[in-house]
Amino acid sequence: MSEDPYIPYEKDHEQMILRDYLAVDRTMMTNETSLMSYIRTSLTLVAAGATLIKVFGPDATTQALGWAFIIVGAMLVIYGYNRFRKIDTILLKVKGETLSRVKKIKKSRGFWGSALGLIVGRK
Numbered sequence: 580m581s582e583d584p585y586i587p588y589e590k591d592h593e594q595m596i597l598r599d600y601l602a603v604d605r606t607m608m609t610n611e612t613s614l615m616s617y618i619r620t621s622l623t624l625v626a627a628g629a630t631l632i633k634v635f636g637p638d639a640t641t642q643a644l645g646w647a648f649i650i651v652g653a654m655l656v657i658y659g660y661n662r663f664r665k666i667d668t669i670l671l672k673v674k675g676e677t678l679s680r681v682k683k684i685k686k687s688r689g690f691w692g693s694a695l696g697l698i699v700g701r702k
Contacts, residue, residue: 603670610663617659631648
């Protein structure tokens with residue numbers, strides 16, 4: 580399986596139909612949801628680590644486990660953000676050309692003509 584399934588659409592945007600545009604939009608929203616999940620999990624780990632350090636006393640094992648949670652939480656948010664940016668860059672390559680195409684169509688046909696052209700699938 581290919582590492583990047585969007586390569587055919589990056590090269591030839593004329594292949595894309597309405598279903599493909601909507602799929603890219605859904606994927607972008609899912610990417611944002613995944614980033615928020617990484618942030619939520621990271622904050623939970625940091626809070627658990629701080630709780631272990633502050634509440635459960637100066638025991639060396641508890642302190643080490645608390646700091647491990649905090650470090651893993653920080654690393655997780657960095658990993659989640661890097662993953663978000665990577666996928667977002669790929670999707671913007673696909674969507675970027677389509678947005679410039681839409682702007683070009685709107686200038687040539689006006690609002691209602693461009694809306695009808697996009698629905699029907701004509702250039």
